[in-house]
Amino acid sequence: MREAIRPKGVNLMKNETSSDDLRKIGSTVCAVLVTFNRVELLKLAIDSIYAQTVSVGSICVVNNASVDGTKDHLDADPKIQAIHLSENTGGAGGFYTGIKHAAKCGYKYFWIMDDDAIADPAALEALLTAHQKLDGDYGFLCSNVQSTDGFSMNVPDIDLSTNSTGYSDWPAKIVDLLVPVRSSTFVSCFIPSDVVYQVGLPIRQMFIWGDDTEFTRRISRDRRSFFVANSFAIHKRVDKSALNILSEGSPARISMYRFLYRNAIYLRMHYESKRALLKYLSHCGFQLVRVILFSKDNRKSRAKAIAAGLISGLFFRPKIEMP
Numbered sequence: 001m002r003e004a005i006r007p008k009g010v011n012l013m014k015n016e017t018s019s020d021d022l023r024k025i026g027s028t029v030c031a032v033l034v035t036f037n038r039v040e041l042l043k044l045a046i047d048s049i050y051a052q053t054v055s056v057g058s059i060c061v062v063n064n065a066s067v068d069g070t071k072d073h074l075d076a077d078p079k080i081q082a083i084h085l086s087e088n089t090g091g092a093g094g095f096y097t098g099i100k101h102a103a104k105c106g107y108k109y110f111w112i113m114d115d116d117a118i119a120d121p122a123a124l125e126a127l128l129t130a131h132q133k134l135d136g137d138y139g140f141l142c143s144n145v146q147s148t149d150g151f152s153m154n155v156p157d158i159d160l161s162t163n164s165t166g167y168s169d170w171p172a173k174i175v176d177l178l179v180p181v182r183s184s185t186f187v188s189c190f191i192p193s194d195v196v197y198q199v200g201l202p203i204r205q206m207f208i209w210g211d212d213t214e215f216t217r218r219i220s221r222d223r224r225s226f227f228v229a230n231s232f233a234i235h236k237r238v239d240k241s242a243l244n245i246l247s248e249g250s251p252a253r254i255s256m257y258r259f260l261y262r263n264a265i266y267l268r269m270h271y272e273s274k275r276a277l278l279k280y281l282s283h284c285g286f287q288l289v290r291v292i293l294f295s296k297d298n299r300k301s302r303a304k305a306i307a308a309g310l311i312s313g314l315f316f317r318p319k320i321e322m323p
Contacts, residue, residue: 026054030107034094035115036064048119062094090207103323118234126231139223143188143231156181177229186212188233200320210263261309
């Protein structure tokens with residue numbers, strides 16, 4: 001039996017819904033994972049879904065043209081709906097494909113996870129209990145993500161909207177272990193299908209870095225969304241530090257930073273103020289100067305990635321597609 005990830009002293013919120021009700025809802029959930037050349041991590045992620053106290057209706061795994069045995073492993077499991085792509089479409093393209101497929105198959109809820117996310121056995125049960133407590137009135141729910149050594153990771157952006165008193169309303173549902181948030185990553189994110197039919201699919205052209213933030217920000221503009229404090233998941237990311245082009249040690253990843261800068265500009269143009277956009281552009285200029293002056297290696301490629309991201313970000317106008 002897999003050991004629970006919950007910290008000591010934290011109990012599940014009181015569940016007023018019967019086990020039969022939760023199982024019924026669980027049967028309408030499709031867990032959607034995207035993977036690329038990480039078959040050993042993927043096995044752990046899938047095992048954690050199989051170990052849930054409430055079973056999902058299906059597992060859909062989008063394989064981004066992996067060459068490490070991922071295809072053979074997925075094809076050997078008849079319980080998994082595997083979608084093998086001919087090229088790497090990034091996390092954004094993978095989740096676009098997986099959610100679109102799950103919607104076409106008629107599932108009512110999508111539980112979205114990266115291939116390095118290990119869900120606590122009661123993670124889905126806590127999400128479904130929150131779903132019931134909110135009477136289904138929300139945009140998305142996200143789990144409490146921790147590193148392998150117990151530190152918080154993938155922390156969502158808290159919604160500080162005020163109520164009629166003028167104070168921020170985030171403590172309103174804290175007794176139910178729920179905190180309103182504006183955005184989330186795709187490390188255990190729960191989304192009703194009707195929300196996707198309303199706001200559209202993830203932007204596949206984003207490829208990587210920022211696609212999850214954009215998608216959840218798009219959702220939370222119209223529907224209040226929540227962090228579920230007692231739904232735990234571990235993120236087994238190899239590099240736990242924040243993305244930084246100055247300290248990036250993998251030459252193969254440097255060029256990919258153009259997506260980070262481009263997508264960040266898109267986010268600020270569509271969801272934040274002009275002041276925030278100008279502040280970020282100033283930050284990018286400062287980063288460019290630091291790369292040119294202080295990078296120990298690959299100065300040209302680092303500077304090129306920043307410049308390419310800046311230029312493309314100002315003209316990036318992807319179309320949001322519907323399922």
